[in-house]
Amino acid sequence: MAEKPMWEQIGSGFVQHYYQQFDTDRVKLSELYTDASCLTWEGEGFQGKSAIMTKLSSLPFQTIQHIITAQDHHPTPDSCVMSMVMGQLKADQDQVMGFQQVFLLKNVDNKWVCTNDMFRLALHNFGA
Amino acid sequence: MGDKPIWEQIGSSFVQHYYQLFDTDRTQLGSIYIDASCLTWEGQQFQGKAAIVEKLSSLPFTKIAHSITAQDHQPTPDSCILSMVVGQLKADDDQVLGFHQTFLLKSINTAWVCTNEVFRLALHNL
Numbered sequence: 001m002a003e004k005p006m007w008e009q010i011g012s013g014f015v016q017h018y019y020q021q022f023d024t025d026r027v028k029l030s031e032l033y034t035d036a037s038c039l040t041w042e043g044e045g046f047q048g049k050s051a052i053m054t055k056l057s058s059l060p061f062q063t064i065q066h067i068i069t070a071q072d073h074h075p076t077p078d079s080c081v082m083s084m085v086m087g088q089l090k091a092d093q094d095q096v097m098g099f100q101q102v103f104l105l106k107n108v109d110n111k112w113v114c115t116n117d118m119f120r121l122a123l124h125n126f127g128a
Numbered sequence: 129m130g131d132k133p134i135w136e137q138i139g140s141s142f143v144q145h146y147y148q149l150f151d152t153d154r155t156q157l158g159s160i161y162i163d164a165s166c167l168t169w170e171g172q173q174f175q176g177k178a179a180i181v182e183k184l185s186s187l188p189f190t191k192i193a194h195s196i197t198a199q200d201h202q203p204t205p206d207s208c209i210l211s212m213v214v215g216q217l218k219a220d221d222d223q224v225l226g227f228h229q230t231f232l233l234k235s236i237n238t239a240w241v242c243t244n245e246v247f248r249l250a251l252h253n254l
Contacts, residue, residue: 040200040212069252072168074244076232078206084230084246098250100228102212104204116202118212122226122250124197 010112011073011083014105019066026056032114040118052117061091066099081105081112098122138240139201139211142233147194154192155185160242168246180245189219194227209233209240226250
């Protein structure tokens with residue numbers, strides 16, 4: 001069985017860890033971010049680990065579950081890893097919704113951290 | 129009215145240009161890629177401008193229209209711009225489908241090019 005490229009291993013390792021943490025105890029996500037990290041959550045921007053963690057910790061649901069439909073990983077020219085995830089999630093008793101998330105990962109002091117994170121629910125305003 | 133940050137101006141201009149070209153004449157998209165660009169289209173990988181343009185030009189529809197629901201742009205630590213687009217598209221007379229697309233833009237010789245691109249249709253196996 002052929003080995004996956006390095007960036008796929010890093011990207012998929014990160015993605016698995018991220019959603020596992022998110023779904024069980026999302027305060028632990030803080031170790032994935034740095035003070036230079038940016039998050040855009042449903043169009044709202046958050047700068048730095050602290051602001052990001054405040055946002056993620058304060059999301060208004062008790063239980064959350066993510067199911068990944070597809071994930072793609074690329075190496076970037078500056079030796080980062082770009083990961084795009086498409087999936088579905090269920091918060092509390094709400095209906096299942098589609099989501100999209102993009103991560104940019106960078107190796108800082110021998111550790112892969114998330115410098116950029118963007119999340120959107122896949123909700124479209126259907127025209128008449 | 130506040131000015132948008134520079135990365136939002138660049139990102140949103142790129143996105144507008146990309147879909148306009150895509151929907152009118154996608155063979156012209158070559159100008160936004162370089163030989164180091166990577167595209168993943170529905171899980172399949174394409175490396176370099178030539179392979180990417182060949183893939184996009186050979187997509188099996190005559191007409192295509194994209195409608196952007198939302199787009200987000202961020203500056204990256206290495207002075208690139210990361211853009212995420214969620215929207216809907218209609219190819220020929222097919223049903224409207226949701227899609228997700230991500231672009232990483234880099235400034236090379238004062239032009240912004242796309243070094244990384246990922247596209248997926250929003251289809252989940254329920």
